[in-house]
């Protein structure tokens with residue numbers, strides 16, 4: 100956007116260009132990498148001189164007032180805790196950093212209440228919680244999903260990624276027994292074939308993308324309905340319902356009509372309803388769409404807690420920063436699972452390198468680069484351009500800069516960047532989409 104405005108409780112708090120809002124924060128961002136990030140996060144949270152810490156897959160974003168003092172504080176805190184630090188790199192705060200920081204200063208961090216009566220049973224090692232072999236679905240002559248093979252184990256968070264219409268929802272519906280596959284086999288919570296039995300249903304939670312709650316029931320009535328369907332023990336129902344309301348930030352408002360809630364609040368209740376019975380297998384189809392960044396953090400804290408307790412989670416999302424939090428990712432293109440791996444693994448598998456170009460007239464620079472390179476190599480990220488190149492980066496940087504300057508474009512800088520998952524997503528979709536040809540929605 101040219102300008103953004105941040106609203107809170109009916110008032111506009113800040114307006115400005117994205118850069119002004121980011122800079123107005125008065126904070127810098129340090130990207131911290133190293134092993135054992137959850138422990139590092141604990142060491143750094145609440146440390147003096149550190150305003151906020153957030154985990155993004157293989158890195159922590161640490162917000163500090165002053166880069167040099169902040170970096171010193173990070174290094175000292177890590178040394179004192181005996182933790183190895185791989186790298187610390189300063190970067191500009193993102194708009195998400197600004198949003199989270201401003202809202203946190205107004206309303207505090209959203210804490211996730213402890214789940215009442217949480218189970219602590221180990222799952223059998225080597226078990227498959229969700230399995231698919233040669234799975235496919237056709238609607239008439241249209242192949243929505245073809246030959247999908249995947250396995251998700253207890254305690255694993257698996258992210259299924261893909262463009263709109265790639266076949267993610269259709270796959271999830273087959274995996275959880277809601278849609279009959281045209282071909283292939285599904286294994287769910289130790290069962291094959293009879294996926295609709297009560298025994299299986301009690302072990303599975305599903306938050307669907309579109310329908311999640313009945314608008315014309317109150318929140319309490321919706322929760323009663325889900326507790327009944329999922330067969331939550333009667334003795335536990337009230338405390339679990341209270342937990343969902345607490346988690347959603349709606350304590351004491353169970354009598355409110357669900358349809359009167361803003362979208363993001365409805366998602367919070369729907370998420371709570373899907374996990375009320377502590378499922379061993381959880382399907383979340385775009386659970387955080389329309390949910391603000393602070394609540395998204397709470398969702399992921401809860402997803403991680405469930406996984407730590409042995410639940411297998413299969414989640415879809417279009418927010419790639421949050422996909423970094425998955426243990427494993429699968430990329431779907433045109434109904435097929437075309438790539439799989441850990442977030443770092445899929446980045447490493449891409450080859451080449453990413454150059455980030457900052458130039459005064461990025462739309463014109465984009466048009467020029469796209470006309471001279473394969474399209475998938477060039478993408479726009481806000482006011483920056485990412486170019487995927489092969490070979491020596493110093494030489495390529497010089498050539499790229501000279502080419503843009505020759506067209507009268509002022510280059511403010513070209514730097515080597517690590518692949519983001521967004522780069523990887525665009526690459527995989529573009530490469531495989533070309534190979535398969537574009538398909539239209541059925």
Ligand code: ATP
Nearest residue numbers: 238243261262263264265266267268269270540541
């Ligand atoms: P999104 O990111 O938009 O949710 P998706 O990856 O979940 O997309 P699906 O909803 O699985 O994609 O859809 C895959 C394809 O199958 C789409 O082209 C869709 O139009 C088609 N499709 C899904 N359900 C049906 C149906 N019942 N009848 C005909 N076509 C369908």
